[in-house]
Amino acid sequence: MKLFRSVILGTALLASCSALAADKFKMAWSHYTGWEPWAYAEESGILKKWADKYGIEIELTLVNDYVESINLYTAGQFDACTMTNMDALTIPASGGIDSTALIIGDYSAGNDGIVMRNAKTVADLKGKDVLLVELSVSHYLLARALEMHGMSERDIRVVNTSDADIASAFVAQKDVAVVTWNPPLQQVRQVKNANLLFDSAKIPAEILDLTLVKTAADERFKKALTGAWYETMAVMSGGGKAQKEAISAMARSAGSTDAEFNAQLQTTQMFYQPADAVAVATNSKLAETMDSVRQFSFAKGLFGVGAKTVDHVGISFADGKVLGNSKNVKLRFDASYMEMARDGKL
Numbered sequence: 001m002k003l004f005r006s007v008i009l010g011t012a013l014l015a016s017c018s019a020l021a022a023d024k025f026k027m028a029w030s031h032y033t034g035w036e037p038w039a040y041a042e043e044s045g046i047l048k049k050w051a052d053k054y055g056i057e058i059e060l061t062l063v064n065d066y067v068e069s070i071n072l073y074t075a076g077q078f079d080a081c082t083m084t085n086m087d088a089l090t091i092p093a094s095g096g097i098d099s100t101a102l103i104i105g106d107y108s109a110g111n112d113g114i115v116m117r118n119a120k121t122v123a124d125l126k127g128k129d130v131l132l133v134e135l136s137v138s139h140y141l142l143a144r145a146l147e148m149h150g151m152s153e154r155d156i157r158v159v160n161t162s163d164a165d166i167a168s169a170f171v172a173q174k175d176v177a178v179v180t181w182n183p184p185l186q187q188v189r190q191v192k193n194a195n196l197l198f199d200s201a202k203i204p205a206e207i208l209d210l211t212l213v214k215t216a217a218d219e220r221f222k223k224a225l226t227g228a229w230y231e232t233m234a235v236m237s238g239g240g241k242a243q244k245e246a247i248s249a250m251a252r253s254a255g256s257t258d259a260e261f262n263a264q265l266q267t268t269q270m271f272y273q274p275a276d277a278v279a280v281a282t283n284s285k286l287a288e289t290m291d292s293v294r295q296f297s298f299a300k301g302l303f304g305v306g307a308k309t310v311d312h313v314g315i316s317f318a319d320g321k322v323l324g325n326s327k328n329v330k331l332r333f334d335a336s337y338m339e340m341a342r343d344g345k346l
Contacts, residue, residue, distance in 0.1 A: 024057040025221040027080040027211075028073055030066040030163075033182045033264040034106040034209040035082040036250040041232045043249055050228040054220035066163050067133060073097075079217050080225060084137040085208040086293045090302035092212070093313050093330035100332045102222055103211040103229050104277045108181070110267030112141050112207055113199035115170070115188045116177035122149040122197050125156050125177055131169055132179035134160035137207050140296055142179045144206070145198040170194075182264045183254050201267065205280070206289050215332060226337040227346040230274050237272040274341035281335035282318045290315050291323055 029038045041047040042060045051058040061078070063069035073081035074092040080102070083091075092099050116124060122145050132138040139158070146152055156177075161169055163180065167187040170178045177197070178188055188194055200207050211229065213222055235246045244258075251261035271277040280286060297303060298310040307313070314329035316322045318336075322329060340346045 023055065024059065025079045025218065026059045026061065026077070027225070028061050028063050028069040028078040029082040030063050030069045031183065031254055032066075032082070032209065033111055033254065033261070033268045034108075034270065036253050036261075037105075037229070037232045037236060038082065038211075039253040040235075040246050040249045041228045043253075044232075044235075044246070046231050046235075047224075047228045050224040050231070053227070054224045056218070056220050056224060058221070058224060064164055067091075067136065073212070079221060080211060080213040082209070082211055085210060085290065086137045086140050086297065088210055088212050089290070089293060089313065089315065089331050090135065090297045093315075094297075094303045094307070096330065098215040098330050098332075099212045100215045100222075100334050101208075101210045101281075102213045102334070102337055103226060104208055104271060104280050104333075104338070105211060105229070106209050106268050106270045107205045107280075108200035108207040108209065108267070109204060109269040110199045110201040111185065111264065112138065112179070112181045113185050113189075114142065114145055114177060114179045114197045115185070115191075115194050116197060117174065117191065117193045117195070119177070119195055119197055122146065122151065124197065126151070127156070129157045129159050129173075129176045130179060131159045131161040131166055131173075131176055133163050133166075134158060135300060135302055138179040138181065139300070140293065141198070141200060141203070141207065143296055144203050148202070182267070183256055183260075186256070186260060186264060199267070204269075205285065206292065208280070208289075222337055223340070223346050226341050230341045230346075233270070233272045233274075236270070274338045277338045278335050278342055281333055281338060284319075286333060287315075287317055287321055287323060294323065 029035050047058055069081055070083050070087055070091045072078055074095045074097050166178055166180050167184040170188045171191060189196060235242050247261060248258050251258045254261055294310055303312045311324040314322050314324040314326050315331045316329045317333050
């Protein structure tokens with residue numbers, strides 16, 4: 001009888017542990033103006049509130065190295081991760097991970113830029129070392145800047161540099177340029193004689209900042225993340241004491257002052273209202289942007305050695321359109337969760 005009872009209790013305990021494991025989800029994020037709201041969502045209890053609503057647990061992890069956060073997501077250590085549209089395509093999607101752009105949080109409207117000392121135009125980059133996170137959205141920004149000024153990468157030398165080291169590297173090396181995003185961008189712009197030569201405001205809505213989730217992830221997880229995000233957006237844009245406290249918390253997380261963080265927000269086109277994000281997700285321009293991004297990515301070999309054409313990876317959109325291989329769709333722009341937030345159905 002005791003043995004039978006022990007077996008029953010052991011089985012029940014195992015089932016309980018399995019259920020707990022199935023109800024816990026992990027998300028990674030890295031420092032960037034448009035993703036600092038996740039830190040506040042956790043600190044304020046908003047994230048837990050929405051996780052509790054759906055009977056799940058969400059573990060939020062800061063990974064200081066941006067590319068490493070995406071690599072960890074791609075390797076299966078996280079169920080969701082913050083990243084740009086280009087990096088979503090070239091790392092997890094190209095790596096065979098079927099992912100969904102759950103939330104389009106903002107686009108960079110000056111949050112990414114090219115900086116060099118004693119220079120005035122992109123033409124001044126000629127012959128210079130340019131420090132950036134190679135093959136990231138910074139590389140895309142550089143390519144677009146060079147293209148718009150009748151230049152190419154043959155005119156410069158790209159030096160791969162971690163985003164965690166780029167500001168200090170620029171300070172130490174006097175005759176180089178950097179391509180980076182905020183907050184490091186703000187730091188390098190403050191260096192004596194440093195000038196901003198080009199920024200993402202010149203290519204509006206091409207650098208989108210996403211919360212990406214595994215397409216097969218639990219619906220409760222997707223809804224909880226979306227609900228937490230838009231409640232945080234409401235606080236950020238709602239005015240009064242609550243807004244000021246939220247901005248202060250995000251500034252502390254970013255290692256900046258309130259004034260500096262507010263300045264960064266001025267160059268970030270945040271979609272505080274879910275309807276605004278839905279409008280981007282359902283606009284035909286998104287497919288045009290992603291076509292430009294995939295053409296650049298393929299030309300750089302970012303789809304891997306097995307990719308013979310630009311159509312290797314499929315990208316699907318809210319209207320059902322697919323760019324690339326419809327039998328190999330690995331990046332999906334799905335407006336439905338943002339629409340639920342817009343319609344108050346979460």
